[in-house]
Amino acid sequence: MPDSTPRTVNVLSDVEFGEELPSFEPDVSLDNVKLHGKFVGWGTGRFTDHEQAKKEGFPGAIVPGVMSQGFLGAMIHRWAPTATITAIDTIFRAPVMVDQPHRITGVVTDIDEEAGTVEIDISITNEKEETRVFGTATAKLPK
Amino acid sequence: MDEDIQKLRDDYINLEFDEVSFDLDGERMAMYGKCCGEQDPRFTDPSHEDFQAPPTFVSTLVGGRHLPKDMPVPAGVGMDAGKYVEWMAPIRAGHSLIGKSHIHDIYTKTGRSGRMIFFVTRMELFDGDQHVANADTRTVFREKPSA
Numbered sequence: 573m574p575d576s577t578p579r580t581v582n583v584l585s586d587v588e589f590g591e592e593l594p595s596f597e598p599d600v601s602l603d604n605v606k607l608h609g610k611f612v613g614w615g616t617g618r619f620t621d622h623e624q625a626k627k628e629g630f631p632g633a634i635v636p637g638v639m640s641q642g643f644l645g646a647m648i649h650r651w652a653p654t655a656t657i658t659a660i661d662t663i664f665r666a667p668v669m670v671d672q673p674h675r676i677t678g679v680v681t682d683i684d685e686e687a688g689t690v691e692i693d694i695s696i697t698n699e700k701e702e703t704r705v706f707g708t709a710t711a712k713l714p715k
Numbered sequence: 716m717d718e719d720i721q722k723l724r725d726d727y728i729n730l731e732f733d734e735v736s737f738d739l740d741g742e743r744m745a746m747y748g749k750c751c752g753e754q755d756p757r758f759t760d761p762s763h764e765d766f767q768a769p770p771t772f773v774s775t776l777v778g779g780r781h782l783p784k785d786m787p788v789p790a791g792v793g794m795d796a797g798k799y800v801e802w803m804a805p806i807r808a809g810h811s812l813i814g815k816s817h818i819h820d821i822y823t824k825t826g827r828s829g830r831m832i833f834f835v836t837r838m839e840l841f842d843g844d845q846h847v848a849n850a851d852t853r854t855v856f857r858e859k860p861s862a
Contacts, residue, residue, distance in 0.1 A: 596752060604750055611746035612775055637795050638774045642751025645771045649755055656802070657770045663797040663853075707797070 581652045584683070584713045587690050593651040593678035598643040598696070600635050602670050608639055622670070633670035640668050640705045644694045647676050648711055655711040658689070662707040674698050678709070688715050717823060720832065723786070724821050732783040733816040733838075737776050741808030744768040747775060767805035773840055773850040774798045778816045781836055781854060786818075789832060789856040796833060799851035806840075806847060814838045819851060830858045 578594030581587050602620065609615025614636035617624025625633040641662045648657055668674055675697050682691035689712050696705040716724075741761035748758035748769045756763040782788060806812070819837035823830050833855050840848045 598752060599750070607746070608750040611743055612750065613777070614775075637798055638747075638771070639751055641771045641774055641798055641800070642747060642753075642769060645769050646748075646752035646754070649753060649758070649769070653755060657800075658803075659799070659801050660771060661797070661799040664795055 582654050584715050591680050605670050635668040637664045643676050655713050658710050660709040666704045668704045727818045731817045733778045733780045735778050735814050737812045739810050747772050770802040773848045789858050793854040793856050796853040796855040801849040804847040810842050813841045832856045
């Protein structure tokens with residue numbers, strides 16, 4: 573039976589150039605966005621109420637950018653539990669919609685053996701495969 | 716570089732315009748981690764010996780102002796166009812951070828719908844004397860093309 577456990581890396585030499593990070597489905601449900609709004613912030617109507625968001629000109633409630641950035645960071649930590657993310661840049665190209673499935677991806681685009689770091693291209697796409705958020709991250713791993 | 720943008724850059728880049736203090740609450744840090752899908756207890760369990768905020772948590776720290784009070788900006792509402800975090804040291808619960816904000820960059824992009832002006836606000840975060848992170852916010856204003 574094939575092993576369905578997502579691949580993880582612990583040291584820099586485990587990382588393969590061009591490898592795709594194991595993904596997970598980010599929880600963009602209204603309940604989760606409301607929970608985030610209650611405890612962290614960004615709890616106003618455009619994030620937590622589809623009707624209010626429509627009144628503000630959006631197709632529905634939108635996921636706060638800080639959550640989108642957090643999903644991408646969590647993906648890196650799940651793949652490389654010993655990694656330290658030293659930089660992460662996210663460009664909000666279009667809204668990530670609440671209650672609609674999205675996919676997060678990461679691809680290793682560079683490995684710096686001397687610095688002990690990897691560069692990762694990151695993105696969030698919707699069901700139509702439209703890129704909503706993209707960027708890059710740098711993570712440091714033990715050698 | 717457009718003349719008006721060069722003037723804004725000359726007048727405002729690196730000018731510090733805001734300073735705020737943040738008391739770091741472990742429950743808020745942990746809930747951010749959980750809502751974003753973190754599974755490692757060092758990001759989700761305040762009782763963990765190495766508990767710290769996920770690096771992107773600093774993007775949730777909002778200063779008193781996004782832009783200098785007297786800076787001329789285009790009409791309309793600025794939209795959040797992106798966030799950048801540079802992490803230097805763990806962000807610990809129970810500590811207080813000082814956030815000092817300045818304009819880090821101003822630039823434009825021009826498309827079919829007109830010119831877009833991007834303001835990059837950088838908040839430098841300090842835990843005592845230690846510089847622990849930079850949190851950048853890009854705000855974009857879309858100008859309407861002249862008739």
